[in-house]
Amino acid sequence: MAERTQYEELMRQFSAFGAVRRELGRIMPSDCPAGSAAVLTLLDRYGDMRMSKLAELLSVDMSVTSRHVAHVVDRGWIERSPDPADKRSRILRLTPGGRAQVDELSRRTAQLLADRLNDWSDEEVGQLIRLMARLRASFGDCRTAQPPPTRPPVVADTPHSPHHELERTTRTPA
Numbered sequence: 001m002a003e004r005t006q007y008e009e010l011m012r013q014f015s016a017f018g019a020v021r022r023e024l025g026r027i028m029p030s031d032c033p034a035g036s037a038a039v040l041t042l043l044d045r046y047g048d049m050r051m052s053k054l055a056e057l058l059s060v061d062m063s064v065t066s067r068h069v070a071h072v073v074d075r076g077w078i079e080r081s082p083d084p085a086d087k088r089s090r091i092l093r094l095t096p097g098g099r100a101q102v103d104e105l106s107r108r109t110a111q112l113l114a115d116r117l118n119d120w121s122d123e124e125v126g127q128l129i130r131l132m133a134r135l136r137a138s139f140g141d142c143r144t145a146q147p148p149p150t151r152p153p154v155v156a157d158t159p160h161s162p163h164h165e166l167e168r169t170t171r172t173p174a
Contacts, residue, residue, distance in 0.1 A: 049092055081093065
């Protein structure tokens with residue numbers, strides 16, 4: 001087990017991670033705030049789903065999820081359709097415009113990470129990915145049990161999540 005000083009340093013590093021989140025936020029399109037990016041990336045990663053599942057993945061309540069969904073619906077990036085299994089519920093699904101937006105978010109994020117980590121080896125980037133996934137799993141993140149990514153990450157800071165964690169998404173595991 002690590003010493004207390006190591007855990008204290010780890011907490012300092014977590015606190016300083018805000019600068020990374022802010023820079024990632026600055027490269028996002030102005031009409032796609034963090035909550036909207038999170039909705040799009042989760043639908044891209046996990047596929048069509050009910051609003052309740054999306055709220056669970058976002059780690060926010062239904063009212064916050066509804067606001068994020070309304071924003072992306074207004075832009076034509078997702079559509080809501082009746083759930084065949086329960087007519088009272090709606091299924092959320094990405095539209096072609098939503099997929100294009102996810103691709104743009106992915107492109108921007110991958111480029112920023114490539115620029116900032118250009119002196120890191122592939123092995124070091126892979127090690128960071130494995131360690132961050134392990135850390136998330138240690139905290140019981142429901143999203144860590146998914147298949148590994150097959151395309152560059154899209155990072156979306158979910159503004160109402162307990163730790164403002166970074167969320168990455170892929171199209172293939174959708």
